[in-house]
Amino acid sequence: MAKKVRPTDANQLAKLIADIATGEQPNTPPEDTKNPAAVALGRLGGLKGGNARASKLTPEQRKEIAQKAAAKRWKKD
Template identity: 50%
Template sequence: MTKKTNPRKDFTQIAFDVFQQATGEIEEPDEELTGKKADSQKGGLKGGKARAEKLTPEERPEIARKAAKARWDTKI
């Protein structure tokens, strides 16, 4: 997601910034995840693996059947 430009900048300053980014003279800084957003992403990245490890061999096919049924039994 792109950052919003500073509303206090003049139109010509914004145009110059866009030109520099397009020509590669300046690069946009990478946004690092901080705070609440970072915590939620970390949980999402490890959640599936943690859940899969806790499932028993009997539960896995049940969940797969339910997912396949939900995917293919769509009503149009």
């Protein structure tokens, strides 16, 4: 989904704000064009994915994965 990005240049941004304030340019957010059925299906898969993976792992494997994640999380650069 393409999102409109506001200009980063201060002068262009000021002109855009002035145009919106005077009504020369509409200030409407982009429409949500996602298919609701596809969103629901993707969410369904996302909800069961982690639990399905965890049920297939042994406690030792889960511990190893958790320790590796904690080491990455708290690693000092």
